[in-house]
Amino acid sequence: MEALRGVTVLEAIASGHLTRQRIVSLGFRDAGAWILLAEVFLGPTRHRKLQAQALDAAREGGLSLDALRVVDKHTRKLLPGAAVTEWELRAELCHLRGTVDEIDRAASARVRDLNRTVPDAENKAFAGRALKGGKNTDARGLRTATITLPERHMTAFLGRLLPTARRLRRDNPRLTYEQAMADALLAGGTGPSGPTPPVPLVVVPVPEWAQVLRREKDDTIFGLTDGTTMTGRELVEQVTAEHHYVGVYHPVEGPVDLYRSERTASPKQQKLLAAETLLCPTPVCTTSADDSQVHHLKAWKQGGNTNVAEMTIACQVHNARNDDDPDAPPRNGRLEREPGGVVFHPPDGGPPQRNRHPLRELSAMGLIAAGRA
Ligand SMILES: [Zn+2]
Structure with missing residues (x-):
């Protein structure tokens, strides 16, 4: 049997010979999509010449209806400001040949390449972010939602779930990857870093009625407005009882913790620092805190302390590139803690x-800043 030509079908729809009811009675469920496609390829447009070129190419290649749908789908993903117009692209993609899957892949790659050169592409693409679905229940009683994000955002999002998912699969090898990722998401997913159980970290701003007085042994002593004192542990119990990790953050100075004389940050400090920033604080970096290292803002060899106020999280690359000596001529720039969080000082x-x-709006300092705004 000769393959059904897409253009032939679209012409039948445009001329009124093939109606919606007829398509449905033939047993196809995509009538709506076919009709839209007929409007695009045969309906009125200001770009008649390019439309005709697209149709000629599609006819010549015998593109199927599914192939034309794939061409149109990718054409619509062209960002404004690209080097070609939408109709130029549609005509170009109609010259693709092969199976529908092959055309799908080639068209996707072509549009991706074009979009890469669009000025401010990332922000334009960000407008397409979406969380869809979740409203229809299937026969098993399940609902499905899909999330659409720019690739770097998605990578960061999934990256935050991954450590928890891996841990869950280690504990229960019968879990599939997809089940474990869903469990990680339900568990709050973006838990603290390190080989720890997936326990949420609760961010507690230092209450107005308490002030950091001093450090004592393994705890922080707070002075209360009624003239009494309280340990950090007691303060935390005052706020919440059922959580295991509670980080206390000062809105300006950042995490509040003990002075440490060891060079290596304790797991507790790492947890505080990871939640403070969520991502490496270097501009545009997307490495998650879980995949990063503790960075001494004042290098150990410059007399820095292993005190949370003098540390942050930084990815391996930016930790290594940091200009540790503030007196040496700047080369790559350096991270510094300033009121409200850690910032990057460029070398210029x-x-x-x-x-x-x-994502950093969900970091501890982001949440606290939002709460004060
Ligand atoms: Zn980084």
Whole structure:
């Protein structure tokens, strides 16, 4: 049997010979999509010449209806400001040949390449972010939602779930990867770093009625407005009883913790620092805190302390590239803690920069800043 030509079907729809009811009665469920496609390829447009070129190419290659749908789907993903117009692209993609899957892949790659060169592509693509579905129940009683994010955001999002999912699968090898990722998401997923059980970290701003007085042994002593004192442990119990990790953050100075004389940060300090920033604080970096290292803002050899106020999280690359000696000529720039969080000082002496990744709004300091705004 000769393959059904897509253009032939679209012409039948456009001329009114093939109606919606007829398509449905023939047993196809995509009538709506076919009709839209007929409007695109045969309906009125200001780009008649390119439309005709697209149709000629599709006819010549005998593109199927599914192939035309794939062409149109990718054409619509062209970002504004690309080097070609939508109709130029549609005509070009109609010259693709092969199976529907092959055309799908080639069209996707072509549009991705075009979009890469669009100025401010990332922000334009970000407008396409979405969380869809979740409203229809299937026969098993399940609902499905899909999330659409720019690739770097998705990588960061899944990266936050991965450590928990891996841990769950270690504990229960019968879990599939997808089940474990779902469990990680339900568990809050973005738990603290390190080989720890998936326990959520609760961010507690230092209450107005308490002030950091001093450090004592393994705890912080707070002075209360009624003239009494309280240990950090007691303060935390005051706020919440059922959580295992509670980080206390000062809105300006950042995490509150003990002075440490060891060079290596304790797991507790790592947890505080990871939740403080969620991602490496270097602008545009997307490495998650879980995949990062503890970085001494004042290098150990420069007399830095293993005190949370003098540390942050930084990815391996930015930890290594950091200009540790503030007196040496700047080469790559350096991270510094300033009121409200850790910032990056560029080597050209320009103003300090923050990592403005949207995920960081969920970091401890992001949440506290939002709570004060
Ligand atoms: Zn980094």
